[in-house]
Amino acid sequence: MLKVILLYWSKSGNTRKVTDAIKEGLEQLDARITVKEMKKSLDVDYFDYDLVFLGFPSYQWLPPNPVREFLKGRLSADKKAGRVKVGSPRVPGKHAVLYCTYSGPHTGKNEAIPAVKHAGQFLDHVGFKIAAEWYIPCEFIGREDLSTEGRLGDIRGLPTESDLEKISANALEIAKGCMPKESSKRG
Numbered sequence: 037m038l039k040v041i042l043l044y045w046s047k048s049g050n051t052r053k054v055t056d057a058i059k060e061g062l063e064q065l066d067a068r069i070t071v072k073e074m075k076k077s078l079d080v081d082y083f084d085y086d087l088v089f090l091g092f093p094s095y096q097w098l099p100p101n102p103v104r105e106f107l108k109g110r111l112s113a114d115k116k117a118g119r120v121k122v123g124s125p126r127v128p129g130k131h132a133v134l135y136c137t138y139s140g141p142h143t144g145k146n147e148a149i150p151a152v153k154h155a156g157q158f159l160d161h162v163g164f165k166i167a168a169e170w171y172i173p174c175e176f177i178g179r180e181d182l183s184t185e186g187r188l189g190d191i192r193g194l195p196t197e198s199d200l201e202k203i204s205a206n207a208l209e210i211a212k213g214c215m216p217k218e219s220s221k222r223g
């Protein structure tokens with residue numbers, strides 16, 4: 037059975053919607069799914085899972101503080117455990133997907149790329165293979181100007197139901213590719 041964790045943070049609900057869609061996709065598989073909201077005090081060992089989904093909004097081109105603090109805390113724990121090795125060799129069977137919701141009012145997707153690359157390093161450093169990076173344009177809740185006049189145009193109502201269905205399907209596809217060998221033979 038595939039062990040998956042969905043680690044996310046969401047203030048206005050967009051990232052939570054995407055997280056729910058990912059979970060829905062994964063539920064079609066023989067997987068044990070854990071969902072946790074990231075915060076500094078959250079004690080989670082990535083290595084207890086085969087597949088880690090890490091999701092957050094872009095706040096000034098980076099993950100928000102609770103996410104950054106969580107990631108930093110994990111990195112120090114991983115350093116202490118001797119898991120941060122020179123050359124960051126891959127650890128077989130360990131995969132991660134980064135997903136970032138953003139509104140891109142000024143420079144579009146470029147406002148989310150640094151956030152994803154930053155967060156991804158924390159898993160890449162300990163040997164997880166980054167299986168995918170998802171950039172999901174979303175309405176800037178509570179800011180009509182930033183949801184209609186920005187570089188992405190009119191993003192009100194995003195993510196749509198159809199966007200979320202695609203996310204569910206993509207999550208399922210990725211998870212199928214990460215199934216441990218014995219279960220994929222059985223399955």
Ligand SMILES: Cc1cc2nc3c(=O)[nH]c(=O)nc-3n(C[C@H](O)[C@H](O)[C@H](O)COP(=O)(O)O)c2cc1C
Pocket residue numbers: 045046047048049050051052092093094095096097137138139140141144147148174175176177
């Ligand atoms: C304080 C704050 C800062 C934000 N900064 C950015 C930004 O720099 N670039 C961007 O594209 N979106 C920015 N956004 C928009 C959010 O990234 C976007 O709406 C996201 O989907 C919100 O996720 P959530 O609903 O899960 O909290 C910001 C939103 C807030 C509230």
